[in-house]
Amino acid sequence: MTQPAAYRVSHLDALEAESIFIFREVVAEFERPVLLFSGGKDSIVMLRLAEKSFAPARIPFPVMHVDTGHNFPEVMAYRDRRVAELGLQLVVASVPEALESGLVTEPADGVRNRIQTPVLLDAVEKYRFDALFGGARRDEEKARAKERVFSFRDEFGQWDPKNQRPELWALYNGRHHPGESIRVFPLSNWTELDVWHYIARERLTLPSIYYAHEREVVERDGMLYAVNEFIRPRAGETPFVARVRYRTVGDASCTAAVRSEADTVEKVIEEVAATRITERGATRGDDRFSEAAMEDRKREGYF
Amino acid sequence: MTAALVSAETRTMDLLRFATAGSVDDGKSTLIGRLLYDTKSLFTDQLAAVEAVSAARGDEYTNLALLTDGLRAEREQGITIDVAYRYFATPRRKFIIADTPGHIQYTRNMVTGASTADLALILVDARKGLVEQSRRHAFLCSLLRVPHLVLCVNKMDLVDWSSEVFERIADEFTAFAAKLEAPDLSVIPISALHGDNIVSRSEHMPWYEGPSLLHHLEHVHIASDRNLVDVRFPVQYVIRPQSTTVTDYRGYAGQVASGVMKPGDEVMVLPSGFTSRIAAIETADGPVEQAFPPMSVTVRLTDEIDISRGDMICRPNNAPAVAQDIEAMVCWMDETRPLRAGNKYAIKHTTRAARAIVRTLHYRLDVNSLHRDEAATELGLNEIGRVRLRTTVPLLADEYRRNRTTGGFIIIDETTNRTVGAGMIVEAG
Numbered sequence: 001m002t003q004p005a006a007y008r009v010s011h012l013d014a015l016e017a018e019s020i021f022i023f024r025e026v027v028a029e030f031e032r033p034v035l036l037f038s039g040g041k042d043s044i045v046m047l048r049l050a051e052k053s054f055a056p057a058r059i060p061f062p063v064m065h066v067d068t069g070h071n072f073p074e075v076m077a078y079r080d081r082r083v084a085e086l087g088l089q090l091v092v093a094s095v096p097e098a099l100e101s102g103l104v105t106e107p108a109d110g111v112r113n114r115i116q117t118p119v120l121l122d123a124v125e126k127y128r129f130d131a132l133f134g135g136a137r138r139d140e141e142k143a144r145a146k147e148r149v150f151s152f153r154d155e156f157g158q159w160d161p162k163n164q165r166p167e168l169w170a171l172y173n174g175r176h177h178p179g180e181s182i183r184v185f186p187l188s189n190w191t192e193l194d195v196w197h198y199i200a201r202e203r204l205t206l207p208s209i210y211y212a213h214e215r216e217v218v219e220r221d222g223m224l225y226a227v228n229e230f231i232r233p234r235a236g237e238t239p240f241v242a243r244v245r246y247r248t249v250g251d252a253s254c255t256a257a258v259r260s261e262a263d264t265v266e267k268v269i270e271e272v273a274a275t276r277i278t279e280r281g282a283t284r285g286d287d288r289f290s291e292a293a294m295e296d297r298k299r300e301g302y303f
Numbered sequence: 304m305t306a307a308l309v310s311a312e313t314r315t316m317d318l319l320r321f322a323t324a325g326s327v328d329d330g331k332s333t334l335i336g337r338l339l340y341d342t343k344s345l346f347t348d349q350l351a352a353v354e355a356v357s358a359a360r361g362d363e364y365t366n367l368a369l370l371t372d373g374l375r376a377e378r379e380q381g382i383t384i385d386v387a388y389r390y391f392a393t394p395r396r397k398f399i400i401a402d403t404p405g406h407i408q409y410t411r412n413m414v415t416g417a418s419t420a421d422l423a424l425i426l427v428d429a430r431k432g433l434v435e436q437s438r439r440h441a442f443l444c445s446l447l448r449v450p451h452l453v454l455c456v457n458k459m460d461l462v463d464w465s466s467e468v469f470e471r472i473a474d475e476f477t478a479f480a481a482k483l484e485a486p487d488l489s490v491i492p493i494s495a496l497h498g499d500n501i502v503s504r505s506e507h508m509p510w511y512e513g514p515s516l517l518h519h520l521e522h523v524h525i526a527s528d529r530n531l532v533d534v535r536f537p538v539q540y541v542i543r544p545q546s547t548t549v550t551d552y553r554g555y556a557g558q559v560a561s562g563v564m565k566p567g568d569e570v571m572v573l574p575s576g577f578t579s580r581i582a583a584i585e586t587a588d589g590p591v592e593q594a595f596p597p598m599s600v601t602v603r604l605t606d607e608i609d610i611s612r613g614d615m616i617c618r619p620n621n622a623p624a625v626a627q628d629i630e631a632m633v634c635w636m637d638e639t640r641p642l643r644a645g646n647k648y649a650i651k652h653t654t655r656a657a658r659a660i661v662r663t664l665h666y667r668l669d670v671n672s673l674h675r676d677e678a679a680t681e682l683g684l685n686e687i688g689r690v691r692l693r694t695t696v697p698l699l700a701d702e703y704r705r706n707r708t709t710g711g712f713i714i715i716d717e718t719t720n721r722t723v724g725a726g727m728i729v730e731a732g
Contacts, residue, residue, distance in 0.1 A: 007563070008526065010315070010318075014318040020599035052587035053599075055586075056546075058544070166415045169713075171651050173720070188388070277347055
């Protein structure tokens, strides 16, 4: 207390310390944790925090990718490289395989976001995972603003927003019966800007699609979708080349790009600091169905 | 903003968590909406969604409460039922708001929001002055030991910006807060609707010489709220790499609860009482010269002693109590089963798990009058009382008033696994 300046803790250090605490708490209290890794920026930050939590030991749990089959090749390449670097076990919960086995059926609109949930829950049951680390943040969406850090799921993987456990201090209650599980969100208190500041500070490499590049796109519902094997121009849509980047990376059939000149992490930070539209609002077709689209998906067991 | 500026800011920005309590009537949602809007943390698509819903419901004005009332049930019923977390930042600080509903049936949510808060913001309507709810909120903040309290006297525009009205409310609140051992207290006259004294000083109230609310939030000194005196390091996890390249490594991972630790310090490990010295304090980014709250680090000792999760590293001449008999204030949070003497529960205290039996319920506290009902035989949902517990294993505990981390615990129902209570240790012996 004699040298207050010496005991300064920046907001990023405080967030990092909290996330590391959460990772360690889970590994100490659960039998079979797994980290949901999509190759998106939030899961990349999460993986870095996991690495820091247990150094010099390896990350003591596997990672799982729920693969819709609608992927950006850059992201898949990144996923495989990162998993190899860290010596991790990768579990792939495959939507194409689940379509083949009849676990799920292809939705009429071809958007596979919602059918990821049964595939995820099937893998949880098969591998008996009891804690799932997810990269969701409370600033993303209003249903998520009320999510706990340790979020209880019943034996059907369901979230009951009206029946959440109070969460006091840093005393997380992970108790559950066999078959039930806990979703854990170490980035709960991070914002999109915090994530980018951390990417810059830690010098984390990201899949190239997060930075500005030229791409053939079509404009649909006010958003720019890449023309690829999953998205074909519809009648009346004229593809054009634009300079874009992705703010979020999800299923390639429902994730849109934004116009951007930001081709470095510093420029992305400037852009994110100045933007007036939320990342999901700007880029996710799946959240536009209704006011409660996210809440409804979460109740069913979505990430 | 240039990139260089961006990174300079991230090095100097710190983090302030604050809780707000109150209802829509007090203008709380308007205030939060205003803070988010004026710090450019409110996004146009969020605002458009709220405007559309407000218009569809026939609201006369854009109802900013819809920004925080995220759940379907909340929007349908027009109520806030849970703590909502909101985020904004200025170049000086990142802020986390725990926005809690104000009515008495949501005491549980307010206690939850206050448990991690550095500061609590209480709103009153200048026309109504202090009401029962304002006193209750102040009491809960003092019970949870929130170090800074700000009373915002809102709707000053509706009392003609009157300094007399403000002074009367401020004096009454200050007198009341003195009885609560309230911490640092500030009172600010505002109009959330018009933005007076929110970001910049109001032109309508030249008689007020204090800071605007945002200025206060940005500058309130929180660094010394941390306890940097009593070394408390609850061991979370033992890191022992199973590796051919790193051999014989044994590190105790955890987050510093309080105090400052340095390599070379003599330490004691509880409950065993063994002593050793700190050989190194490590992070993934390399060793550090000192560790203090809220750092997450890995501590290595010079001696090989048996230490596991739930143990506590402290100093030989400054240790917490090692106690199975615990006197505590408890806030009950379960609607189905009340707390009664004789009941058994699981508890989590720091990184330690134990079972406990309620020996005695001394009294139930009326959170409005602060009257102690010594005839009470149970605590129901949202009720607060003083209890005596006996635990199966010793807790390594401090008084909550001295240490919010080693003085707080949660109570868990062993059948449902739900968190049913929050405890604050008054005495561990």
